[in-house]
């Protein structure tokens with residue numbers, strides 16, 4: 530598909546949804562400059578551009594573990610409530626700038642406790658930022674609370690407990706992220722039990738840096754309602770059939786998936802095949818700064834590299850709104866907006 534001016538206009542006009550975006554992976558370099566100046570922290574560069582090499586991966590990135598090493602740099606600026614709130618607000622501003630009407634932002638509260646914040650403080654700060662962004666920019670939001678795979682189980686149990694205290698108050702789900710190959714899903718069965726028992730939705734990063742067995746465990750053992758990435762599902766037809774039969778949405782993040790080498794290249798990226806096989810594929814950014822991306826850029830890449838049509842892009846947006854961890858009435862209202870814009874643009878949905 531050629532991304533000509535008509536297609537560019539359609540992509541800009543489409544109301545979008547981003548279900549998988551990490552707060553700490555989406556910090557604007559300008560904000561780091563400002564926070565460093567306020568906190569008196571020395572930086573390796575004093576322009577936004579100069580900071581990018583410290584905040585972004587390149588195509589030379591070889592693995593998920595290398596990709597994850599980029600997050601250390603920004604986390605030291607995210608240890609107080611005010612900065613977390615500001616960065617969350619600014620992420621909603623970034624969403625609005627490209628007509629994203631629904632965004633679920635995720636973060637790991639424990640990564641923000643090195644200067645004394647509690648998990649609850651960090652969650653409350655992120656929620657304040659999202660709420661302010663929602664009011665200012667009219668983007669509907671939800672917060673997903675992440676457990677990190679490498680953290681001790683006692684810490685992660687506390688993170689889940691904190692997330693449950695905010696159930697119905699903006700925290701819409703819990704997640705498991707970090708080094709998938711080093712810490713397989715099976716280790717976390719008990720951790721997610723309280724979430725399962727409280728009806729708190731669970732989404733799990735799976736099938737990114739490890740194979741289909743990890744996806745099966747995420748679904749049948751951990752009780753995942755959705756899957757982060759799920760790229761390597763194609764390695765096992767039986768697990769693929771399971772995910773399709775249960776209608777479990779995949780939160781795919783194409784540029785991130787290229788960078789972490791979840792597949793060797795675009796030619797073997799399975800997103801379009803999954804869509805055509807009836808899997809509930811959604812398209813997301815993962816980390817706007819680390820991966821140097823936006824929803825618009827992800828769509829343009831999918832059209833140019835995988836031959837997706839505008840209709841298929843619109844179908845992924847509908848899938849996202851169907852899969853949103855939001856009240857059914859909110860989902861329906863957002864879908865009605867998508868439907869009416871598609872009609873105006875002549876895109877069959």
Ligand SMILES: O=c1[nH]cnc2c1ncn2[C@@H]1O[C@H](CO)[C@@H](O)[C@H]1O
Pocket residue numbers: 551552553554593597600635636637640675706707708734737785815816
């Ligand atoms: O694609 C990913 N796979 C696994 N973990 C990730 C990915 N992107 C970010 N994080 C991890 O999630 C933490 C909290 O946001 C980040 O600090 C990073 O370590």
Ligand SMILES: [Zn+2]
Pocket residue numbers: 549551706734757815
């Ligand atoms: Zn992720």
